[in-house]
């Protein structure tokens with residue numbers, strides 16, 4: 001592995017130093033940096049890492065915080081692309097399966113685990129429906145094999161007995177249950193943590209990662225950065241500019257037209273599901289090949305999603321679930337449960353906007369999920385669409401396009417074999433001297449998180465009822481993960497905020513972590 005002298009630590013002091021360097025460079029002639037990346041979601045952080053690891057100097061400018069946008073509102077699955085196969089998009093499906101393998105085996109084994117996904121066979125799913133699901137799962141196995149991901153990483157799909165279904169999902173309707181089908185896919189501990197890990201790995205390769213810096217007046221050769229904490233504007237000249245502002249890309253590059261689609265999830269306590277250990281996959285009545293999922297999540301929660309609703313009009317910073325979506329998810333979920341859940345059981349909701357390119361007609365559910373790289377005549381490259389799972393390919397394609405547009409060269413892309421901070425193979429991870437919960441969030445860095453407690457056991461206790469997060473983690477987030485305020489701590493470095501009640505209980509702890 002390449003030796004690098006930079007640290008992976010992001011914090012207020014490093015941000016101030018990097019901003020000062022940019023201010024100084026603005027007074028000198030010539031580009032301040034090789035690549036300016038706009039947007040600190042999974043795509044932008046991926047582009048920053050791709051470029052920095054190819055030896056280019058990089059500024060990543062994010063208007064709010066790392067993972068502030070769509071990247072933190074996903075289902076947190078690392079998809080093998082099964083859904084794309086069903087619509088005949090074999091190329092995208094294969095690309096997804098390959099990238100899933102890269103994440104699970106090389107770049108982020110600590111952040112992605114194998115998740116069994118169970119379809120219970122209830123009277124609502126007849127023999128032909130079950131056969132269709134079985135065929136789909138076999139195709140998923142073929143995809144995995146074609147992507148060379150071994151069954152030791154993701155087991156084969158198979159039929160489940162009735163008892164096995166109830167072990168995975170204890171609250172499933174038992175009357176008329178004929179057994180089930182199981183398929184294995186990847187699940188992220190948390191999507192926002194993937195973004196932070198990418199940005200910190202880019203920082204370790206020298207990238208300047210600047211949150212709370214909004215970009216305006218972007219062109220192929222630079223843009224204006226405004227520090228939203230002070231209001232100061234700094235012109236940045238760059239040899240190449242990549243717009244990765246997701247659903248906001250059209251605000252940065254007005255030639256881009258998107259057709260956002262909202263996806264909503266509900267948050268429950270694990271108690272409501274009696275200890276769910278698989279993704280419970282429920283066919284949506286009256287639709288083929290569309291499902292509602294209940295997914296086990298950290299902090300003893302379950303996420304239930306998701307919807308696909310056209311979301312025209314101005315793009316909000318934080319999208320919100322509608323009542324109709326909440327009702328739809330509850331109604332579909334309850335078709336598979338012994339005792340129905342209600343609004344009283346919902347402890348939170350979250351919604352995100354898919355940055356889909358406008359391709360004209362059709363439902364947003366049918367609009368292609370393939371990513372696109374678009375270059376304007378002045379050389380501004382926009383990368384949009386795709387999904388979390390394929391961020392690495394998107395980043396590689398975007399940087400290659402920027403290099404081509406500006407007639408430049410760089411070392412070949414290395415990210416396929418470049419572990420993110422904290423990554424190690426599964427054998428090494430199983431020996432890290434820290435609780436499993438921390439290893440699944442920090443990998444080998446879990447020991448550094450424990451060290452933040454400096455021997456004080458109180459700093460390793462949960463900071464509030466409803467979460468397992470400790471003060472040591474909050475301190476680590478402030479000192480090494482670029483958290484600048486309570487929102488960064490509660491809503492992105494941790495996901496405490498997905499339950500407003502728990503968030504309120506944890507606020508004082510977040511304030512004291514920031515006070516040092």
Ligand SMILES: Cc1cc2nc3c(=O)[nH]c(=O)nc-3n(C[C@H](O)[C@H](O)[C@H](O)COP(=O)(O)OP(=O)(O)OC[C@H]3O[C@@H](n4cnc5c(N)ncnc54)[C@H](O)[C@@H]3O)c2cc1C
Pocket residue numbers: 038039040041042043044061062063064065066067068069070071072073074075076077078079213214215216244245246247248251252261262263264306351352353354355384385386387388389390
């Ligand atoms: C509900 C839902 C569920 C999903 N589930 C999955 C899943 O399970 N698996 C999967 O692989 N994919 C999933 N996806 C897709 C995936 O989440 C997105 O494709 C991906 O997160 C998009 O990342 P991005 O970096 O392109 O955009 P974003 O994450 O939105 O990042 C863009 C960033 O740009 C910043 N920005 C905006 N304007 C400016 C500006 N002027 N200056 C500086 N910064 C700016 C924003 O603050 C934001 O942080 C899901 C999507 C949705 C909506």
